[in-house]
Amino acid sequence: MYDVMESKSARVRISSLSTTCFAFAQEFIADVMGNVSTMEHGLRDAKDEEVFTAQLSSLEVVRNKREHTYTNQDPVFYDWFLKHSKDVIINSMLYSIRRSAGLGNP
Numbered sequence: 001m002y003d004v005m006e007s008k009s010a011r012v013r014i015s016s017l018s019t020t021c022f023a024f025a026q027e028f029i030a031d032v033m034g035n036v037s038t039m040e041h042g043l044r045d046a047k048d049e050e051v052f053t054a055q056l057s058s059l060e061v062v063r064n065k066r067e068h069t070y071t072n073q074d075p076v077f078y079d080w081f082l083k084h085s086k087d088v089i090i091n092s093m094l095y096s097i098r099r100s101a102g103l104g105n106p
Contacts, residue, residue: 024070028077031059032089044093052094056086 034042043059046052064075091097 024066027066028063028081031063032085044089045095047095049090049094052090056082 030040030042032043034040034045043052043055046055060078063078063081067073067075067077
């Protein structure tokens with residue numbers, strides 16, 4: 001029961017972050033997807049799961065500090081991302097998977 005309540009609370013918090021703090025949401029998206037205009041790679045460009053996980057871990061402090069700066073509340077997004085998005089990216093978005101799918105060097 002607590003997990004369900006915690007999950008709903010986090011979803012509401014994440015949803016409100018993306019609507020009230022557009023710049024905050026864009027920074028998190030850029031961390032994952034990269035930035036085409038500046039040619040910066042994102043987490044999805046990691047060559048494999050091990051590199052992705054290491055890069056993601058290195059962003060924990062930065063992401064939590066960033067969230068706290070925007071919200072003045074205890075950060076929740078990084079933990080939510082680990083639970084709900086990490087495996088999706090590993091299984092469908094990493095460089096090696098895109099290349100295996102015939103997308104070349106996207």
